[in-house]
Amino acid sequence: MSPVHYQDLDHGITVIDAEIQRPGLAACYLIREGDRAAFVEAGTAHSVPGLLQVLEEKGIGRDQVDYVIPTHVHLDHAGGVGVLMEQLPQARLVIHPRGARHMIDPSKLRAGAAAVYGEEAMDRMFGPLLPVPEERVIQAGDGDSIQLNGRTLAFLDTPGHAKHHFSIVDEKGRGIFSGDTFGLSYREFDTERGAFAFPTTTPVQFDPEALHASVDRLVDRGLDFMYLTHYGRVGDLERLRREQHEMIDAFVALAREHANDGETRHGALVEGMMALLMERLQAHGCTLPEARVRELVGMDVELNVQGLEFWLDHAG
Numbered sequence: 001m002s003p004v005h006y007q008d009l010d011h012g013i014t015v016i017d018a019e020i021q022r023p024g025l026a027a028c029y030l031i032r033e034g035d036r037a038a039f040v041e042a043g044t045a046h047s048v049p050g051l052l053q054v055l056e057e058k059g060i061g062r063d064q065v066d067y068v069i070p071t072h073v074h075l076d077h078a079g080g081v082g083v084l085m086e087q088l089p090q091a092r093l094v095i096h097p098r099g100a101r102h103m104i105d106p107s108k109l110r111a112g113a114a115a116v117y118g119e120e121a122m123d124r125m126f127g128p129l130l131p132v133p134e135e136r137v138i139q140a141g142d143g144d145s146i147q148l149n150g151r152t153l154a155f156l157d158t159p160g161h162a163k164h165h166f167s168i169v170d171e172k173g174r175g176i177f178s179g180d181t182f183g184l185s186y187r188e189f190d191t192e193r194g195a196f197a198f199p200t201t202t203p204v205q206f207d208p209e210a211l212h213a214s215v216d217r218l219v220d221r222g223l224d225f226m227y228l229t230h231y232g233r234v235g236d237l238e239r240l241r242r243e244q245h246e247m248i249d250a251f252v253a254l255a256r257e258h259a260n261d262g263e264t265r266h267g268a269l270v271e272g273m274m275a276l277l278m279e280r281l282q283a284h285g286c287t288l289p290e291a292r293v294r295e296l297v298g299m300d301v302e303l304n305v306q307g308l309e310f311w312l313d314h315a316g
């Protein structure tokens with residue numbers, strides 16, 4: 001097995017590469033509090049050996065993990081839950097109430113992903129989706145909290161990217177595990193100005209008003225960091241908040257502009273979003289060649305556009 005890439009941050013938090021598609025695309029987090037631990041996000045079934053390896057390297061027994069906490073049930077966050085839970089005998093799954101049934105019976109989730117990615121790619125990308133026994137599942141609604149060995153982890157309902165999305169407030173870690181609600185921020189785009197982040201509008205529950213409100217809710221907690229799934233810890237939250245709002249509005253304006261383009265709509269939206277990101281990246285001081293930027297964000301732009309089109313056709 002290839003070595004797992006991870007980095008210890010402070011406050012007992014470790015960011016672990018879930019090894020989805022490329023290094024630095026998707027993260028899971030390990031939170032350690034004394035002799036107990038929790039995972040935030042599970043990646044896919046293919047991520048699980050790496051997660052277990054990190055436990056082993058840190059001398060944390062599999063029976064010392066109390067919780068597995070995916071921020072929402074999209075498969076790059078929760079696809080590996082069933083396989084991971086099988087290896088962690090004491091762990092309970094903590095999940096948004098709207099996501100719980102999909103973890104107990106993943107068949108609809110599987111069908112949904114197969115419709116987006118195709119049957120064959122779906123198996124290759126995500127591996128098996130195993131069900132989690134209902135008695136191991138905790139549903140966490142807005143305002144609920146759990147204790148990890150005395151460390152409070154509190155839940156905020158944060159729809160906008162997905163209705164089954166919560167974020168996890170960790171005062172001790174001075175931040176919030178924000179899943180996909182605070183956007184995507186690849187470290188390749190870091191400049192002297194700091195992190196660059198852009199919203200994710202993937203199908204099928206993008207809701208711009210809800211996303212605006214959730215972004216504000218996250219930053220209004222007044223903590224120092226967001227721990228993003230894609231990818232890593234970011235600070236400078238007031239600037240990023242402003243930029244999230246601007247880009248959500250820009251994506252929506254782009255979608256509306258091309259709403260009635262017919263069969264050329266998809267291509268126009270992809271190129272429009274790419275142009276918008278290139279322009280903003282340049283303003284951010286990013287000097288990567290356009291071809292490299294396309295490599296890094298191509299899949300996200302495609303999914304974002306699919307999400308905007310679904311929104312246009314159903315709600316916009």
Ligand SMILES: [Zn+2]
Nearest residue numbers: 072074161180
């Ligand atoms: Zn997602």
